[in-house]
Amino acid sequence: MSHLSAGVDLGGTKIQAAIIDGKHAVRGKARVATPTAGGPDAIVEAIVSAVREAADAADVEVAHLGGIGIGAPGAVDAERGVLAQAPNLAGWDAPYPLAQHVEAACGCKVRLGNDVTMAVLGERELGAGSQLQSFAGIWWGTGVGGGIVLDRELWHGRGAAGEVGHMVVRLGGLAEPNGLIGTLEAYAGRRNMEARARAAVAGGRSTLLFDLMAAKGKSQLSSSVWQQALESGDGLAVELIDDAVEALAAAAANLVNVLDLEAIIVGGGLGSRLGQPLADRIARATQPHLFQPALPPRFIVAELGDLGGAIGASLLITEHHGDR
Amino acid sequence: MSHLSAGVDLGGTKIQAAIIDGKHAVRGKARVATPTAGGPDAIVEAIVSAVREAADAADVEVAHLGGIGIGAPGAVDAERGVLAQAPNLAGWDAPYPLAQHVEAACGCKVRLGNDVTMAVLGERELGAGSQLQSFAGIWWGTGVGGGIVLDRELWHGRGAAGEVGHMVVRLGGLAEPNGLIGTLEAYAGRRNMEARARAAVAGGRSTLLFDLMAAKGKSQLSSSVWQQALESGDGLAVELIDDAVEALAAAAANLVNVLDLEAIIVGGGLGSRLGQPLADRIARATQPHLFQPALPPRFIVAELGDLGGAIGASLLITEHHGDR
Numbered sequence: 183m184s185h186l187s188a189g190v191d192l193g194g195t196k197i198q199a200a201i202i203d204g205k206h207a208v209r210g211k212a213r214v215a216t217p218t219a220g221g222p223d224a225i226v227e228a229i230v231s232a233v234r235e236a237a238d239a240a241d242v243e244v245a246h247l248g249g250i251g252i253g254a255p256g257a258v259d260a261e262r263g264v265l266a267q268a269p270n271l272a273g274w275d276a277p278y279p280l281a282q283h284v285e286a287a288c289g290c291k292v293r294l295g296n297d298v299t300m301a302v303l304g305e306r307e308l309g310a311g312s313q314l315q316s317f318a319g320i321w322w323g324t325g326v327g328g329g330i331v332l333d334r335e336l337w338h339g340r341g342a343a344g345e346v347g348h349m350v351v352r353l354g355g356l357a358e359p360n361g362l363i364g365t366l367e368a369y370a371g372r373r374n375m376e377a378r379a380r381a382a383v384a385g386g387r388s389t390l391l392f393d394l395m396a397a398k399g400k401s402q403l404s405s406s407v408w409q410q411a412l413e414s415g416d417g418l419a420v421e422l423i424d425d426a427v428e429a430l431a432a433a434a435a436n437l438v439n440v441l442d443l444e445a446i447i448v449g450g451g452l453g454s455r456l457g458q459p460l461a462d463r464i465a466r467a468t469q470p471h472l473f474q475p476a477l478p479p480r481f482i483v484a485e486l487g488d489l490g491g492a493i494g495a496s497l498l499i500t501e502h503h504g505d506r
Numbered sequence: 507m508s509h510l511s512a513g514v515d516l517g518g519t520k521i522q523a524a525i526i527d528g529k530h531a532v533r534g535k536a537r538v539a540t541p542t543a544g545g546p547d548a549i550v551e552a553i554v555s556a557v558r559e560a561a562d563a564a565d566v567e568v569a570h571l572g573g574i575g576i577g578a579p580g581a582v583d584a585e586r587g588v589l590a591q592a593p594n595l596a597g598w599d600a601p602y603p604l605a606q607h608v609e610a611a612c613g614c615k616v617r618l619g620n621d622v623t624m625a626v627l628g629e630r631e632l633g634a635g636s637q638l639q640s641f642a643g644i645w646w647g648t649g650v651g652g653g654i655v656l657d658r659e660l661w662h663g664r665g666a667a668g669e670v671g672h673m674v675v676r677l678g679g680l681a682e683p684n685g686l687i688g689t690l691e692a693y694a695g696r697r698n699m700e701a702r703a704r705a706a707v708a709g710g711r712s713t714l715l716f717d718l719m720a721a722k723g724k725s726q727l728s729s730s731v732w733q734q735a736l737e738s739g740d741g742l743a744v745e746l747i748d749d750a751v752e753a754l755a756a757a758a759a760n761l762v763n764v765l766d767l768e769a770i771i772v773g774g775g776l777g778s779r780l781g782q783p784l785a786d787r788i789a790r791a792t793q794p795h796l797f798q799p800a801l802p803p804r805f806i807v808a809e810l811g812d813l814g815g816a817i818g819a820s821l822l823i824t825e826h827h828g829d830r
Contacts, residue, residue: 339766350756432674442663473672
């Protein structure tokens with residue numbers, strides 16, 4: 183048994199692995215692309231190879247690790263180590279015992295959690311939430327996820343709490359592909375923002391967004407594409423980000439009016455990329471919706487950045503539980 | 507010291523007092539109109555007279571009661587027994603030591619709490635929430651208040667949690683008089699529904715609402731007026747209640763998507779009056795907004811009815827704290 187453990191952030195585009203020591207410092211890291219063919223078996227192989235590469239960088243044998251924590255994008259059965267649903271992973275069509283397969287390949291114990299939950303727990307323990315009692319994490323990326331921490335405990339409800347992205351903020355508004363109407367994610371989810379941008383272009387609107395995407399060799403509007411378009415003052419990008427900020431502000435106000443939280447931590451690909459200036463804009467847009475405007479929450483960007491998900495996932499091994 | 511205590515529900519229109527025994531049974535009750543002139547002093551007199559009348563009915567001396575708990579409609583400093591703000595009480599223009607004055611007149615200890623909070627606690631202990639771990643109360647009346655119970659504890663946040671009525675459900679929608687836009691209360695608060703009805707009539711719309719109000723000798727559209735108008739199929743009443751149900755459903759879905767609660771308890775004047783059929787309608791309207799439609803919350807009408815606020819307030823005396 184080593185005092186080193188691994189955390190893996192399994193995302194729709196990339197797999198980030200990190201080796202973490204007993205003081206939660208990063209001793210090695212590696213990133214590989216998420217396979218888009220080959221289903222769960224290919225993804226297991228990619229995870230194992232990312233962990234091996236990170237372990238090499240940290241000069242440790244994988245089999246000597248204290249364990250591997252994996253944050254996965256979907257519905258997790260933590261006890262059985264099964265990833266049941268993962269719409270963002272190609273070919274993940276049925277529940278699959280992910281922990282068991284990685285365990286067999288690596289020779290050390292593997293624990294599974296939800297990716298956003300792991301990132302929120304990472305911020306609670308080691309990042310922007312380390313001094314906070316109660317906060318909400320709003321993870322602004324491809325979709326909009328989150329987590330609610332009350333008196334330092336992650337609130338689970340009956341097991342499915344924290345779906346901040348699916349709060350209604352505009353009855354009768356835009357629909358998500360899943361059919362939910364007027365939700366935060368319909369306005370602020372990067373996938374839905376991209377669909378709106380494509381529809382606008384199809385309707386004759388001009389924008390730099392897709393030129394920037396092509397120049398970066400991307401096939402999707404990544405967070406860095408949005409950032410550069412905003413910096414260039416692109417009209418369509420500004421408009422769509424304005425809509426997203428308005429929706430994020432309404433959702434943040436709802437959380438604070440109901441739960442009276444100390445802070446909102448803004449994370450996720452877009453949240454981290456656009457950073458504190460955007461968090462400050464969301465804070466200003468939230469203010470008029472607060473029932474107690476004299477007692478606003480703080481708005482803080484997630485501190486652990488790109489490695490936050492992996493660091494958070496490593497807590498599944500180093501803490502007795504990761505959460506309660 | 508008696509095993510009997512009193513609970514008082516101080517409302518904008520009426521003051522309800524009840525004498526409660528050690529098994530939380532009602533042994534006497536009285537209701538007086540809330541004075542609309544004379545400010546806090548007149549309201550203290552009215553509270554004392556309601557408690558006296560209820561005590562007479564229960565055949566007990568007021569000075570022999572274990573104490574009097576008061577639920578007050580506004581910002582309460584429970585420790586100091588001060589009602590700081592109460593926009594629905596005429597002449598309550600500054601913080602006033604309500605507990606101290608009632609105590610002096612009655613000769614027994616007095617404890618103060620927020621009226622909706624007391625009603626939600628009453629339901630948790632003795633009513634619709636007695637078998638639930640985690641639920642939200644949505645109190646649908648003149649305004650829309652509420653309370654969040656998590657693992658049997660009322661969640662306070664930094665002291666101001668539970669303002670479910672001020673959640674945004676329609677960005678860019680109707681305004682409350684306080685300037686908040688598109689909130690649940692803007693659509694479902696009885697005061698705001700009445701303002702919309704009056705505006706519709708001023709615009710030439712016909713409705714039975716104000717005839718029913720006059721026939722009942724009321725000066726406002728009370729819950730019973732709304733009920734009768736609905737039963738008569740009045741077009742404007744149906745339309746405004748439809749809007750209210752839609753907003754209540756969005757707010758309920760937001761609470762469940764974020765907190766994954768077992769149940770929503772619907773209380774308040776309109777909630778209790780319109781009863782389970784309306785709660786069932788809200789449940790059906792909530793369903794399409796749920797991220798996990800297979801795991802809906804239950805929708806239950808508050809069970810303690812008109813006396814719920816007073817019974818809940820009596821818990822300030824009989825329980826050590828009333829909440830955590």
